Amino acid sequence: MKKHNFSAGPCVLPQEVFQKASEALINFNNMGLSIIEISHRDKNFIAVMDKAQALALELLGLNDKGYKALFLQGGASMQFLMAAYNLLENKAVYADTGSWSSKAIKEAKLFGEIEVIASSKDKNYNYIPKGYAVPSDADYFHCTSNNTIFGTQYKEFPETNIPLVCDMSSDIFSRQLDFSKFDLIYAGAQKNIGPAGTSLVVVKEDVLEKVSRTIPSMLDYKVHLDKDSMFNTPPVFAVYVSMLNLDWLQNLGGIQEIEKLNNQKADLLYTEIDRNPLFTGFATKEDRSVMNATFNLVDESHKEVFDKMWKEANINGLNGHRSVGGYRASMYNGLTLESVEVLVETMKKFENTI
Amino acid sequence: MKKHNFSAGPCVLPQEVFQKASEALINFNNMGLSIIEISHRDKNFIAVMDKAQALALELLGLNDKGYKALFLQGGASMQFLMAAYNLLENKAVYADTGSWSSKAIKEAKLFGEIEVIASSKDKNYNYIPKGYAVPSDADYFHCTSNNTIFGTQYKEFPETNIPLVCDMSSDIFSRQLDFSKFDLIYAGAQKNIGPAGTSLVVVKEDVLEKVSRTIPSMLDYKVHLDKDSMFNTPPVFAVYVSMLNLDWLQNLGGIQEIEKLNNQKADLLYTEIDRNPLFTGFATKEDRSVMNATFNLVDESHKEVFDKMWKEANINGLNGHRSVGGYRASMYNGLTLESVEVLVETMKKFENTI
Ligand SMILES: Cc1ncc(COP(=O)(O)O)c(C=O)c1O
Ligand SMILES: Cc1ncc(COP(=O)(O)O)c(C=O)c1O
Ligand SMILES: [Mg+2]
Ligand SMILES: [Mg+2]
Ligand SMILES: [Mg+2]
Ligand SMILES: [Mg+2]
Numbered sequence: 001m002k003k004h005n006f007s008a009g010p011c012v013l014p015q016e017v018f019q020k021a022s023e024a025l026i027n028f029n030n031m032g033l034s035i036i037e038i039s040h041r042d043k044n045f046i047a048v049m050d051k052a053q054a055l056a057l058e059l060l061g062l063n064d065k066g067y068k069a070l071f072l073q074g075g076a077s078m079q080f081l082m083a084a085y086n087l088l089e090n091k092a093v094y095a096d097t098g099s100w101s102s103k104a105i106k107e108a109k110l111f112g113e114i115e116v117i118a119s120s121k122d123k124n125y126n127y128i129p130k131g132y133a134v135p136s137d138a139d140y141f142h143c144t145s146n147n148t149i150f151g152t153q154y155k156e157f158p159e160t161n162i163p164l165v166c167d168m169s170s171d172i173f174s175r176q177l178d179f180s181k182f183d184l185i186y187a188g189a190q191k192n193i194g195p196a197g198t199s200l201v202v203v204k205e206d207v208l209e210k211v212s213r214t215i216p217s218m219l220d221y222k223v224h225l226d227k228d229s230m231f232n233t234p235p236v237f238a239v240y241v242s243m244l245n246l247d248w249l250q251n252l253g254g255i256q257e258i259e260k261l262n263n264q265k266a267d268l269l270y271t272e273i274d275r276n277p278l279f280t281g282f283a284t285k286e287d288r289s290v291m292n293a294t295f296n297l298v299d300e301s302h303k304e305v306f307d308k309m310w311k312e313a314n315i316n317g318l319n320g321h322r323s324v325g326g327y328r329a330s331m332y333n334g335l336t337l338e339s340v341e342v343l344v345e346t347m348k349k350f351e352n353t354i
Numbered sequence: 355m356k357k358h359n360f361s362a363g364p365c366v367l368p369q370e371v372f373q374k375a376s377e378a379l380i381n382f383n384n385m386g387l388s389i390i391e392i393s394h395r396d397k398n399f400i401a402v403m404d405k406a407q408a409l410a411l412e413l414l415g416l417n418d419k420g421y422k423a424l425f426l427q428g429g430a431s432m433q434f435l436m437a438a439y440n441l442l443e444n445k446a447v448y449a450d451t452g453s454w455s456s457k458a459i460k461e462a463k464l465f466g467e468i469e470v471i472a473s474s475k476d477k478n479y480n481y482i483p484k485g486y487a488v489p490s491d492a493d494y495f496h497c498t499s500n501n502t503i504f505g506t507q508y509k510e511f512p513e514t515n516i517p518l519v520c521d522m523s524s525d526i527f528s529r530q531l532d533f534s535k536f537d538l539i540y541a542g543a544q545k546n547i548g549p550a551g552t553s554l555v556v557v558k559e560d561v562l563e564k565v566s567r568t569i570p571s572m573l574d575y576k577v578h579l580d581k582d583s584m585f586n587t588p589p590v591f592a593v594y595v596s597m598l599n600l601d602w603l604q605n606l607g608g609i610q611e612i613e614k615l616n617n618q619k620a621d622l623l624y625t626e627i628d629r630n631p632l633f634t635g636f637a638t639k640e641d642r643s644v645m646n647a648t649f650n651l652v653d654e655s656h657k658e659v660f661d662k663m664w665k666e667a668n669i670n671g672l673n674g675h676r677s678v679g680g681y682r683a684s685m686y687n688g689l690t691l692e693s694v695e696v697l698v699e700t701m702k703k704f705e706n707t708i
Contacts, residue, residue: 018380073551074427110568217461
């Protein structure tokens with residue numbers, strides 16, 4: 001029986017995406033070949049890559065605005081490094097809103113001076129810092145739009161006149177934003193894009209080629225741009241499934257439509273977290289993530305009972321990250337409202353049991 | 355109808371591997387979840403990663419010899435860079451036996467002095483240079499065991515007392531070698547390992563941590579070793595299919611058995627290339643690759659006729675790389691003898707037609 005999958009990533013994708021991917025593993029495009037045995041130079045795969053890139057730009061509203069979309073390997077963690085390798089000449093400024101921001105900062109330090117201009121570390125990252133100024137003498141400002149582990153999310157981004165770089169790994173394609181404010185957006189695929197094994201990089205071409213260092217080919221955005229993500233063998237299957245998933249989103253009506261559903265799911269769960277006396281939310285209310293809801297038991301001694309109940313309700317992946325404890329319900333694009341309803345019912349049932 | 359797939363990579367894998375992968379896309383390990391929606395920290399996936407790593411070492415005969423196996427992202431091209439980043443302090447020596455060696459050399463030059471001590475560039479890489487000495491004052495010697503594009507393969511490797519690094523992307527797991535002679539072996543998965551999107555790195559631990567530079571986490575073998583290839587989200591699906599494929603190989607009897615089959619396939623095809631007056635082999639006979647047979651038409655004007663014939667025979671991926679022209683039949687582990695028989699019959703039929 002199909003689980004209600006609240007995993008933080010890799011995570012659930014629409015069932016029809018799994019189905020199509022499964023079929024293409026045996027016979028792709030009626031070629032008599034598996035999707036994973038065809039050459040990446042085959043026109044059937046080039047069409048997949050082109051479509052995935054085009055869908056990404058279209059969905060973000062970045063067509064014809066000087067942006068290119070790339071599907072690369074290495075995960076978002078490779079982008080911590082590549083962003084700095086490609087853009088950092090002297091100094092960059094970062095906001096530290098969680099473990100992923102901290103890791104991005106650590107890697108960037110190898111390439112120049114890093115100034116942390118805002119941090120919520122003082123309260124175990126349960127809020128988004130606000131009201132700080134972004135200096136104009138830095139090469140770029142880096143932030144993390146959604147903090148997967150702590151369940152916080154930027155509702156507004158600081159104004160700045162320097163290039164804006166954003167790790168959107170856990171909320172890209174989930175809500176409407178003016179994406180043209182960003183110069184470099186990156187995201188590991190394994191939440192709202194596709195399977196683990198590729199990352200989407202959306203880059204405004206005019207921020208590139210400004211650093212003086214020589215960049216190794218595989219780490220150079222320009223090299224990948226010039227080869228349309230085909231400088232070397234791309235992760236064919238991960239790109240294919242990403243294309244299927246972005247296509248699913250477009251057919252649904254794009255970000256505008258999924259945003260409504262995402263808000264519905266998050267409202268339902270947060271309402272219950274607040275109402276139910278046995279639970280308490282972790283993140284500051286105004287900064288709550290629509291993607292990852294973090295919450296704890298008011299009384300930890302009930303843990304065993306609740307854990308048993310949600311497992312019996314066919315729920316998967318609800319354990320919180322060790323930095324927060326408690327629970328984390330990740331409600332990415334692929335999660336249905338029904339799954340959230342099942343979770344909320346289980347929380348109510350738990351209340352009645354205790 | 356299933357094709358006879360001679361693609362150079364991504365390439366054919368055993369049909370049962372495609373089948374199992376297709377099923378796991380819907381329901382993996384009877385978990386009620388797709389293989390691509392489970393957390394990489396789930397014990398079901400950790401078991402997959404552990405098994406893939408263990409199988410790799412076992413098949414290579416490198417158990418308990420100080421080696422570790424890693425499944426990383428980025429393809430073999432990322433290893434051109436990582437090998438140098440991790441091992442090159444002052445000077446390294448390289449053999450240049452084809453386009454892939456040349457690219458490895460180009461990337462390594464960013465990190466130290468590179469001396470090319472042997473090259474077959476003078477004859478468009480149609481042979482493997484021999485009889486040269488490897489200096490003992492370099493940090494390592496790098497070679498490419500099988501030259502995918504040109505169809506040449508080392509039958510013996512130079513003796514050396516410095517660390518031996520080898521790009522085995524296109525012939526790993528295809529033939530018996532004393533793998534313990536090598537200190538670092540890497541291979542993009544998309545030939546004899548699995549789908550594109552992961553690379554196998556087999557490293558002797560004692561060659562690491564000898565360079566003075568600081569290595570970014572994602573490029574540092576030691577970081578990945580310490581985290582068992584789970585420093586960040588691994589390419590779950592590519593690792594899973596690699597595990598299935600290595601398991602298939604072990605059940606078959608390992609490298610010892612597949613080597614016999616590979617020799618049979620290569621003998622059959624090369625015998626026909628030599629016998630058939632319409633074809634001529636590209637690579638020097640003694641250096642011919644068992645994996646990639648490169649051959650040309652004696653009379654190019656027959657191209658249209660032959661191309662039509664092999665396509666009608668349900669053959670895929672026979673076009674040669676533009677650097678060599680003509681044809682390339684890649685006969686990796688997953689290709690059946692039957693497919694080679696079909697190709698050879700087609701070559702004979704072509705001879706009778708002309
Ligand atoms: C916001 C964010 N950034 C970066 C990462 C790291 O991604 P990867 O494992 O693909 O390197 C994650 C992983 O969950 C994440 O949530
Ligand atoms: C011998 C060899 N090395 C390196 C590569 C590059 O591999 P990747 O495309 O995975 O970077 C290839 C690709 O075919 C190859 O055959
Ligand atoms: Mg975080
Ligand atoms: Mg409450
Ligand atoms: Mg080559
Ligand atoms: Mg001949």
